[in-house]
Amino acid sequence: MELGFGPEYDSFREEVRAFIKAHWPPADGNPKSRENERAFVIAATEAGYMHRSIPKRFGGSEQEPDIIKAEIIREELTKARAPAGRIPGNGLVVPTLLEWGTEEQKERFIAPTLRGDILWAQGFSEPNAGSDLAALRTKAELVGDKWIINGQKIWTTHAHKATHMFCLVRTEPDAPKHQGISYLLVDIRQPGVTVRPLIQMTRQLEFNEVFFDNAETPADMLVGERGKGWNVTRSTLKHERSGIATMTWSLSMFRDLVKLAKEVERDGKPAIQNPRIREELAAIQGELMSLTYSTYRATSHDVHDRDIGRFQTMPKIYMTELAGRIAKLARDIVENDFVDFGGEKLKWIERFMISLSMSIAGGTSNIQRNIIAERSLGLPRDHHGGKAAA
Amino acid sequence: MNFLLSEEQLALVDSLADLLRDNCDAQHVHKMFDTPGDAVIDADLWAQLVAFGLPAIIVPEEHGGLGLQMIDLAIVAETLGAYAAPVPFFGHVLATLAIVLGGSDAQKTKWLPRLAAGDLLATVALGEGKSAWMPDEWTLSAANALSGVKTLVPNAAEADLIVVGVKEGLGLVEKGAAYTVKRSDGADRTRPLDTVTFEGATAELLEGGKDALPKLIDAAAILIAADAFGGAEHCVDMSVDYAKMREQYGTTIAHFQGLRYQLVKMALATEPSRGLYWYAAHAWDAIPEQASHAAAQAKAHLTDTYLQVTRDTVEAHGGIGFTWEHDTHIYMKRAMWDWAWLGSPTRNRLRAADLAGW
Numbered sequence: 001m002e003l004g005f006g007p008e009y010d011s012f013r014e015e016v017r018a019f020i021k022a023h024w025p026p027a028d029g030n031p032k033s034r035e036n037e038r039a040f041v042i043a044a045t046e047a048g049y050m051h052r053s054i055p056k057r058f059g060g061s062e063q064e065p066d067i068i069k070a071e072i073i074r075e076e077l078t079k080a081r082a083p084a085g086r087i088p089g090n091g092l093v094v095p096t097l098l099e100w101g102t103e104e105q106k107e108r109f110i111a112p113t114l115r116g117d118i119l120w121a122q123g124f125s126e127p128n129a130g131s132d133l134a135a136l137r138t139k140a141e142l143v144g145d146k147w148i149i150n151g152q153k154i155w156t157t158h159a160h161k162a163t164h165m166f167c168l169v170r171t172e173p174d175a176p177k178h179q180g181i182s183y184l185l186v187d188i189r190q191p192g193v194t195v196r197p198l199i200q201m202t203r204q205l206e207f208n209e210v211f212f213d214n215a216e217t218p219a220d221m222l223v224g225e226r227g228k229g230w231n232v233t234r235s236t237l238k239h240e241r242s243g244i245a246t247m248t249w250s251l252s253m254f255r256d257l258v259k260l261a262k263e264v265e266r267d268g269k270p271a272i273q274n275p276r277i278r279e280e281l282a283a284i285q286g287e288l289m290s291l292t293y294s295t296y297r298a299t300s301h302d303v304h305d306r307d308i309g310r311f312q313t314m315p316k317i318y319m320t321e322l323a324g325r326i327a328k329l330a331r332d333i334v335e336n337d338f339v340d341f342g343g344e345k346l347k348w349i350e351r352f353m354i355s356l357s358m359s360i361a362g363g364t365s366n367i368q369r370n371i372i373a374e375r376s377l378g379l380p381r382d383h384h385g386g387k388a389a390a
Numbered sequence: 391m392n393f394l395l396s397e398e399q400l401a402l403v404d405s406l407a408d409l410l411r412d413n414c415d416a417q418h419v420h421k422m423f424d425t426p427g428d429a430v431i432d433a434d435l436w437a438q439l440v441a442f443g444l445p446a447i448i449v450p451e452e453h454g455g456l457g458l459q460m461i462d463l464a465i466v467a468e469t470l471g472a473y474a475a476p477v478p479f480f481g482h483v484l485a486t487l488a489i490v491l492g493g494s495d496a497q498k499t500k501w502l503p504r505l506a507a508g509d510l511l512a513t514v515a516l517g518e519g520k521s522a523w524m525p526d527e528w529t530l531s532a533a534n535a536l537s538g539v540k541t542l543v544p545n546a547a548e549a550d551l552i553v554v555g556v557k558e559g560l561g562l563v564e565k566g567a568a569y570t571v572k573r574s575d576g577a578d579r580t581r582p583l584d585t586v587t588f589e590g591a592t593a594e595l596l597e598g599g600k601d602a603l604p605k606l607i608d609a610a611a612i613l614i615a616a617d618a619f620g621g622a623e624h625c626v627d628m629s630v631d632y633a634k635m636r637e638q639y640g641t642t643i644a645h646f647q648g649l650r651y652q653l654v655k656m657a658l659a660t661e662p663s664r665g666l667y668w669y670a671a672h673a674w675d676a677i678p679e680q681a682s683h684a685a686a687q688a689k690a691h692l693t694d695t696y697l698q699v700t701r702d703t704v705e706a707h708g709g710i711g712f713t714w715e716h717d718t719h720i721y722m723k724r725a726m727w728d729w730a731w732l733g734s735p736t737r738n739r740l741r742a743a744d745l746a747g748w
Binding site for chain 2: 001002003004005006068258261262272275278279281282283285286287289290291292293294295296297299300301303304306309310311314317318366369370372373376377378379380382
């Protein structure tokens with residue numbers, strides 16, 4: 001049993017560190033400039049540290065898959081506060097195009113997407129198709145060499161900034177539910193598309209409603225076969241799982257919480273000295289350590305082709321519940337500041353609410369429970385004919 | 391990164407599980423549990439586990455042991471916990487570890503080969519009063535002859551040797567010295583506990599006993615956490631299996647969402663905690679600066695989880711789960727033992743907070 005990455009990876013880590021040191025912070029000392037960020041991402045991609053699964057001809061660095069190298073790169077970038085090379089907008093379209101796209105689609109879209117020249121929104125959910133995504137009704141009809149699209153999408157993250165949307169639409173109205181869906185790419189800067197922002201309970205704007213009123217997209221913007229969009233999507237969602245990213249996010253939120261408990265006073269002493277707060281903080285840390293080391297265990301099992309077992313389906317909901325617990329303890333620490341949106345503890349008020357969004361976005365907690373019940377515990381399929389698997 | 395068990399470790403657990411499946415099934419545990427009068431240890435099963443090599447695991451090879459690590463001992467504790475094995479494993483290996491960690495060469499040579507071979511049975515006497523488990527809370531002294539009371543001592547009545555926590559560190563008290571043992575009417579009849587009253591007993595201090603204390607306490611915490619994981623996982627499996635079999639309203643109750651979510655909650659509390667106890671064991675072996683904190687966290691989290699999961703197990707089974715003849719109460723009582731020994735989750739969390747430097 002070993003927790004480090006082993007000597008063969010130490011030299012790789014040194015290389016990554018040296019690269020970052022030479023390129024970040026930028027020479028002009030401005031880490032916020034978009035130009036600097038762009039230059040860094042290009043250099044890091046050339047060095048093989050970013051967009052590793054994407055072929056060079058589409059702007060990636062085409063490296064052998066290695067989750068440990070990927071983790072080392074991520075750790076070192078985080079430590080140096082360097083740009084992480086995340087694809088701006090919704091990057092899930094890239095692995096989908098790599099797997100299902102035509103050569104022309106790949107050439108036209110992937111490189112500009114990596115550069116941020118094309119920004120994607122994901123058009124999946126609809127008012128009546130949430131957890132039951134395959135119930136979607138937005139329809140597209142092939143008229144001549146164009147798809148004509150009518151209907152509505154909702155919860156469309158960043159649609160107000162996006163240039164394009166990858167979306168699921170019903171193209172075969174007479175086919176069974178899952179077999180009538182196609183995956184289309186649409187330029188949403190056109191008169192037939194209306195984007196209406198939805199303000200979140202945090203007052204932030206992240207998602208939108210998107211209305212299609214005879215919107216158009218060329219016939220060759222179909223990804224995969226007509227009527228097979230559900231399969232295209234399912235294979236994309238596999239790319240989404242990244243336990244380590246989940247864990248890192250929780251760790252940083254917990255570090256913030258400890259800092260808060262040390263800074264805020266309660267009865268003339270730092271709140272962290274209050275026994276109840278101290279105990280709850282330790283209890284949260286116990287769960288966080290469980291998540292952390294089970295994630296390391298899962299990663300090690302992945303690398304060695306061993307079955308991860310029950311934990312496989314658990315990180316998302318575990319993390320969701322942990323985030324809620326962290327947010328509630330922060331509430332207990334800040335006390336009256338909890339009701340002041342204009343105060344300096346706004347970040348924690350927002351987190352109190354945002355932690356709830358985690359129980360909804362990307363598969364609700366109840367759907368996660370169904371997945372755990374069926375896949376991890378082997379309980380029979382749910383009565384209602386729903387597919388627990390997103 | 392290799393945060394997984396080796397082939398040898400998987401084989402160790404597999405063969406131990408085979409042995410227990412054959413010799414320690416639920417019916418057997420009930421029989422031992424229901425032995426009339428004072429709770430007893432299962433001497434036959436212990437003899438088989440001795441022959442299997444359990445007491446030798448943590449003893450260095452030069453003293454007749456296998457020279458393995460805490461993680462090996464912990465996965466063994468997990469397996470014993472899953473089967474609710476009524477054996478004196480915990481006290482014996484902790485006493486052995488105390489001598490491995492704190493004994494002089496002469497003390498090691500004298501005791502370790504016999505402890506590794508299971509020729510002698512040993513135990514540890516650490517706790518005092520209501521919940522004084524940590525060395526700085528101990529009041530007994532071995533400066534002269536040893537006097538005073540130690541509580542929740544595992545199988546002291548059967549032990550040939552007791553390692554006693556004292557102000558000066560750790561003292562060895564042999565059978566026949568001036569002490570009396572009173573067996574408690576303990577909830578967990580698979581692991582009998584005694585109150586030991588020392589009345590001027592002869593005690594030999596372990597040469598490095600004081601320095602060995604933190605590692606010994608951590609080892610106790612880790613082994614309890616591992617037992618808790620084994621027991622909790624068994625309870626989850628038992629409840630899931632029952633749901634798939636039990637029929638009501640014309641179908642198995644596994645179809646009912648209320649129960650499904652309850653089972654998911656149990657699994658979600660249990661499965662991820664495996665990583666925490668593995669880490670605590672691994673830190674004991676390889677990351678000394680993190681070991682005490684990880685051990686306190688593991689003990690707090692796993693025993694808290696185990697006790698709750700046994701409560702959930704009763705609910706998942708309905709009426710039958712509340713009966714003496716069902717297995718659940720045996721696991722609940724082991725969970726109660728794990729909860730109390732070495733201090734409650736609250737105490738261990740506050741200790742972890744201190745160790746984190748908060």
